[in-house]
Amino acid sequence: MTSERTHGRDRIACIVGTRPEAVKMAPVVLELRKQEWAEPLIVTTGQHGPVVGEVLSCFGLRADIALTPPRRSESLPTLTAQLLHQVDGCLRGARWRAVVVQGDTTSALAGSMAGFLSSLPVVHVEAGLRSGDLGNPFPEEAHRRMIAQVSALHLAPTPLAESNLRKGGLSGEATVVTGNTVIDAVVLAGRSPAAARDQLVRRTETIGAPVVVVTAHRRENWGEPISRISRAIAELSRRHRELTFLVAAHMNPSVRSAVESELRGLPNVLLPGPVAYAPFSRLLSRARLVITDSGGIQEEAAAFGLPVLVTRENTERVEGLEQRVARLVGTREAAIVAAAEEELAGGHGEFALPPRPNARPNPYGDGRAGERSAAACGWLLGHRDRPAEWRPEAVNERSR
Template sequence: MVCIVGTRAEAVKMAPVVLELRKQPWADPVLVATGQHGPVVDEVLACFGLRADIPLAPPRRDDSLTTLTAQLLRQVDGCLRGARWRAVVVQGDTTSALAGSMAGFLSSLPVVHVEAGLRSGDLGNPFPEEAHRRMIAQVSALHLAPTPVAESNLRRDGLSGEATVVTGNTVIDAVVLAGRSPAAARDPLVRRVEAIGAPVVVVTAHRRENWGEPIARISRAVAELSLRHRELTFLVAAHMNPVVRSAIEAELRGLPNVLLPGPVAYAPFSRLLSRARLVITDSGGIQEEAAAFGLPVLVTRENTERVEGLEQRVARLVGTKEADIVAAAEEELALGYGEFAHSGPPSARPNPYGDGRAGERSAAACGWLLGHRDRPAEWRPEPVSGRSR
């Protein structure tokens, strides 16, 4: 089986699947890295004791998504030729996932889609991910839906039935494993934050639709919050894209309780997330990762395909207006840690995204697709009951 990753998020979410596939005598997984996010993918894989079996040449850097898609499709197609693969496994909704699924389909190989069924309902937001995930679904032989909501999206598109298995989200497996790693505890940034001892607010911003003024507004909101709450440490984990990073740092540089470490490796980021009090992000994956630790999340987007967090009141959609972000953050900080949506400690809250066994179920579903084992039992979230706001 060929498992294709190209971005940091793909490496995170594919790692638990590859680790479980390696335990199966029938699987013999081969991990292919497309080079879309460069060395950061190698760093993430190393957190889990993995490395790419086939590293492809990084694509040329320009701003054209068309060019990137064409380059990756050509690269992956060349990788699939001349070998007797049995299936192609892709994750999520990136350009690498789209290229991998198309190349697999055009090579007459069954395509397995990890994290299938996410939908925002708006082709332009997030862009181009919403279109990617819909196109990948059309050529997939097996849809590994992370939640029942994702399964219902596939059913609405006419793609559910026996070809869909609800697994939980593999990011829950990954974030807990990475946060507990010895490398995370030794990281200098982790040691610095833990030495400060203040409660942490984790901030990220990177989505293409937020480039420009929206990211500037998010950053100004964080600046205002940092001035109001000097008892908190604001950890702003900037994206690797220099355009995004410079826009954020222009608004936040020089504030005493704001840390601007640039891109943070996955293992230390997971550990820091586990001790945070609040998360402000436009990332899809971090919405899920925060749920593993029972954290409140303010989503700085106009919509989100991670609707489970909204429905179970562990996340709030706040957009990118400064006043809205500040007001929502003040409300959540006033509630106090452990009181975001439900009474009781974070560990007692049901997680709407998974139970840490999604990699195991995903590998079992691949075995079922290829005729090596029975169809696995599906994951279902625990019912949630808690006080309303």
């Protein structure tokens, strides 16, 4: 896989719009910066506002090109149109060699479409995730399928993701299994000095109680499902005074209000609002249990051997289900409480898990995904041979 080279370094647009994109793109940018042939530039779309800059700073990064943030709108078509217009204008303004997008956000969709329509090769980080239901999660499942159709290089995080791409008729030659870059990111961020100095980290460490980390934000859970999740956490907090429940509320004010209205005033529930990535990573590394509807946190928790209760009806991160480090529990209060009680009691039953830390091999990566992703970009642009792929079975064999 080769393309005509230009003089000097190849300028690569790395599109970042949301907090999770900043997390998962950071290891790729850091590794691209080490390559003598590459000039990676971070292009922020403003989709998640200032929090993206805060996350990038955890890794010593900042936006090279900051686009005008989209006007606030609950309409997905309006948001998509605004972001596509902004990214298109950016790509017209310089001689780019490739566009890199991550995941399944509206910014990723806009970046991939703008790149494709500008005849630039699109690299899709975390390609091949599938839930099997086009409308769930909404709109992410549709986004990731559309991005795949216009991508020149698919960086699949796992062999299962690669298999999904093949089943969708996409060429195996254009796919490289890298592991998930979030494993690189969460370990780096949790070790940063900023994480250790954070007041919330210090407070939880001073309390000394085991921590249960809780998040809820997905669009399909807005309304009554998030209220049910919150009521389940309230019930668990009353049953387990010996635990600290850290509820990291989403930046969306309506989501945050729905969560906090059910949990405010409970003595062993911390409601810090959105938590910066570095301290969140450190808190996660010391947790006992995670209850979340986040896809990325399912993967991040696996880096620390943490069991996860997934408050969704399905998940595209099925590797965690297969390795029994994650379990789908839906959003019914009784189901969430029962599953949490089972795990907190020692995991005896269907969700039996060995004690942490690192109880099972991580099904999502080995911390070198950024390195493989940068190497694959070099292969795409004709600077090096095709890189070796990640083989999780080798990790599993060594752990036995």
